[in-house]
Amino acid sequence: MILLDYNQLLDKAFAELPHLAAENVDFKIPEPDSLIQGSKTIVKNIDQIADVARRDKDEIAKYLTKELAAPISLPEHRMEISARVQQQELNTKIRRFFEMYVICKECHKPDTHITGRERGYVTLSCEACGARYTIKSY
Numbered sequence: 506m507i508l509l510d511y512n513q514l515l516d517k518a519f520a521e522l523p524h525l526a527a528e529n530v531d532f533k534i535p536e537p538d539s540l541i542q543g544s545k546t547i548v549k550n551i552d553q554i555a556d557v558a559r560r561d562k563d564e565i566a567k568y569l570t571k572e573l574a575a576p577i578s579l580p581e582h583r584m585e586i587s588a589r590v591q592q593q594e595l596n597t598k599i600r601r602f603f604e605m606y607v608i609c610k611e612c613h614k615p616d617t618h619i620t621g622r623e624r625g626y627v628t629l630s631c632e633a634c635g636a637r638y639t640i641k642s643y
């Protein structure tokens with residue numbers, strides 16, 4: 506017997522009503538709260554972004570390092586990018602990270618997690634709808 510909690514039951518109900526699911530996604534991609542300091546860009550809310558994504562912040566740093574071609578460090582509670590990055594550009598990159606690697610391409614819920622990694626590819630599995638797919642990694 507499988508016990509479902511209330512959220513899982515809701516997810517299940519929505520999964521069975523795909524047209525409703527799209528309208529009921531109560532999820533907002535977080536925007537980076539950043540500032541440029543000298544030659545660096547500080548992201549002050551990296552913990553919050555990582556929480557919403559349910560990814561380790563190292564994953565986001567890894568993605569942004571590649572996208573921005575700049576070294577990134579993660580001192581406590583913030584992210585430091587060794588480049589000057591405008592808030593708008595950072596916003597676009599974070600948005601793309603969520604669209605590619607967090608939000609399920611089948612049900613559009615942010616309920617995926619990484620279940621595999623191989624030769625430059627990453628496998629995402631969705632807790633909400635059970636979809637499982639492999640895409641190019643970062």
Ligand SMILES: [Zn+2]
Pocket residue numbers: 609610611612613614631632633634635636
């Ligand atoms: Zn899904």
